[in-house]
Structure formats: structure tokens, C-alpha cells
Amino acid sequence: MTAPASEHRRQSPARRRVLDTAAALFYAEGLHTVGIDRIIAQAGVAKATFYHHFPAKDELVRAYLDEEYQRQRAAIEAMRTASIEPRQILLAIFEYLGKTGASAGFRGCPFTNAAAEYPDPAHPVRRTIAEYRRWSHTLFRDLLADAGDPDPERTATILMMLRDGIVVGSDLDDPNALRPVIRDALIRVLDGQTPPT
Amino acid sequence: MTAPASEHRRQSPARRRVLDTAAALFYAEGLHTVGIDRIIAQAGVAKATFYHHFPAKDELVRAYLDEEYQRQRAAIEAMRTASIEPRQILLAIFEYLGKTGASAGFRGCPFTNAAAEYPDPAHPVRRTIAEYRRWSHTLFRDLLADAGDPDPERTATILMMLRDGIVVGSDLDDPNALRPVIRDALIRVLDGQTPPT
């Protein structure tokens, strides 16, 4: 009746502490600048314990990104099962982007930031990033299709651009100047259909 | 009649070689992963010479970004003095973004990539990035004003989002799928004015 061994591992408190500490440090300071020593010290975990749960640092980075991915997926899935209007979900997503972008400690997108430090597209970390981005694009496409967009694939690609732009801009420019423009931008993209050239 | 000492320094061939090598390596592999040793080895420059021209590695990073900034500025300035229609310049800029985004070795925006590795907004590297982004925004705003946009400030902010989104997407997704959508996105933003809520 107990959970299998792999499950034990996943829910180990030490592992949990490492993951939480790593998430905070990685996001705030970057992947290469934060060393294992600092993570385990702050998490209060022995080095052997860390390497018992993660075969290497890259695997911790992967786990950090994967958890963030699952977190976002769960939040969106909750909205979709709540049977909210697809267009309302889109508005809510972009409203949320603006809000968190202007919140304290915001430091851009964990995935694009990670990509900047892992150039090799074949690297496992990059594969996780690619997975996340495929999911995002598919999510936009499906919502747009439900909302009756005439070309969901194309509009979803534009929404990805908008999303990335908001996140980058909130980090590098004044997020409060950006915030009131987001809704406008979204509406231009959603309602401004392009006449065939 | 000779150039002043500081000018000598700037145009030193060794310095030039270091800067070129650093630019290639930094862009392709990241800032923290590329060490001084590798740069000077590949540039064929002695360590003492390097530290004669740059007080520290961060200063090299700054110089690398600053040079990219000046390069872009010069290219744009050339277009503007050629008295091309402002809207045509905007179209050309975004066309260019799509083209380079799909070219071999593309690895995203040097500035946003650098920001991911330098979290502290007060750091000189971040200041250079901020300067570049202010210039970009101002450029968009002025072009839009010339082109008769009813709210150049606001539309410029949206164009910044679009720009960042294209660059990120070209790096992390399929750039060839993105390319044919760019013009559409740009036109939706430029022509789709939002009715006052």
C-alpha cells in the first residue's frame, strides 16, 4: 500500500528542500553562477544526499525547469476545466503576465533565461525548454480555435511573440509602463485580422 | 598629428583581435562559460596584454555589448539619412529580424542573453543593456511619429514586445515557421488601433 521507491525519492524532504532552494537561487541569480555548495548549504542538506537524489547539477537544473512547467500546466488546466470562455482565459493569462512582471523579484522567464546559458539545442535542459514551449504554443492554438479565430496556428505564433516580449520587457524595461499596454496589444493581435496580401 | 593615447589603445590590433574573438565566443556559448584563457588563446594574445587593455572580464563583456550596440545604431542611422519612408524602415527592420533569426548560428539577442547572466540591474553590463533598449524604444517611437501613428509611445512599446518575441522565438522555436508570420504580426500592431475602452 506504500508508494513505490521512486515515489519515495520524489517526496523526500531533503530533495524537496534542495529543489525549493535551487529554484529560488537559480531564478534570482542564474544557473552557472549558483554552485552546488551554496544550494546544499542553504537547503541544509549534505553533499552526499544531494548526489544521492540528483546524478549531476544539470539534472537539478532540468528538475527545476520541469517543476515550473508542471506548475504552470496545472494552473492552466484548472482554468480550462472550470469551463471559462476561451477568450477570457487568454485575457486572464496576459493579465497575469503583466501582474507578475511588475511584482518584486521578477527576473524574466526561467526557460528563456536558462536557454541563454545552455546553447546546445541537444542538451537535456534545452529539450525541457522546447517541451514547455511546444505546450505553450499548443495551448494558445487550442484556445484560439475554441474562440473562433480564423487562423489559430498563425495567431498562436503571434501570441507567443507577445508573451515573450512582455516577459523580457517586464524584466529589462519599466514593467509599470508596460502593464497598461498589454491588453491593447493583445486586442490588436486578436481582432486585427490581416487582409490577404 | 598622431592620435591620442586612448585612441592608440582602442585601435590596437591585439585589442581588436580579443574583441572579435570574445564576441564570437560570448555570443555562441554564453558569458560565464567562456573563460579569459580561451579567449586569449584563440585570439593569440598574451594574458598581460589582455589585462593591459581591459581592467577585468566584465569590462570586456561591456565592450562586447557596446560594440554591438554601436553597430546596430550605425546601420539604422544610415537608413534614416537615406531618407527612406519611416514605415518602410520599420518593415525593413522586422524583415531583417526574421532573416537573421533564420540564419545559421543565430542564438538570440546578445543583450537579453547577457541580462540572463547578469541579474543585478546596477551592474555596468546591465546599464549598457538598458541604454541599448532605451535607444531601441526611442527609435521605434520616432519612426512611428513620423509615420503618423496616433500614439507612438504606446505602439513603440508594443513593437518592442514584438521584436523581443521574434528574437526569442527564432532562437527557441522553428525560425522558418516564424518568418512568414512576422509581417502579419507587424501589420496587426501598426494598423489595428484599439478603440478606447
Next chain:
DNA sequence: CTTAAGATAGACAGATCTGTCTGATACCGT
């Protein structure tokens, strides 16, 4: 010619980082 500046090779210090290993302790299910 003299002198100052640019350049070279490479050793060196000091810090840091990843990953391994030892040895001991606590806990938990069977």
C-alpha cells in the same frame, strides 16, 4: 640613441566548482 609603450610566454596565487568517498547515525517496513 634613448626611452616609453605595446606585446609575449608563462608561472603563480587564491578562490571556486563539481563530483567522489568515508564513516557514522537515524528511521522504517518487514
Next chain:
DNA sequence: ACGGTATCAGACAGATCTGTCTATCTTAAG
């Protein structure tokens, strides 16, 4: 009660990184 698993503390190896320093060589201006 036993055996596996998680955990701890910390030493250790090996690599790497930044920045300094010595000692020598070339070059060009005055």
C-alpha cells in the same frame, strides 16, 4: 530484530577561473 534507505559532516581530488607578476622583446617617437 534486521536490512535497506535516507541522511549527515566533511575531507578530498582534479579541474578551472580570474587576476598578478616577472622577465624579455619589439617598435616607434622624440
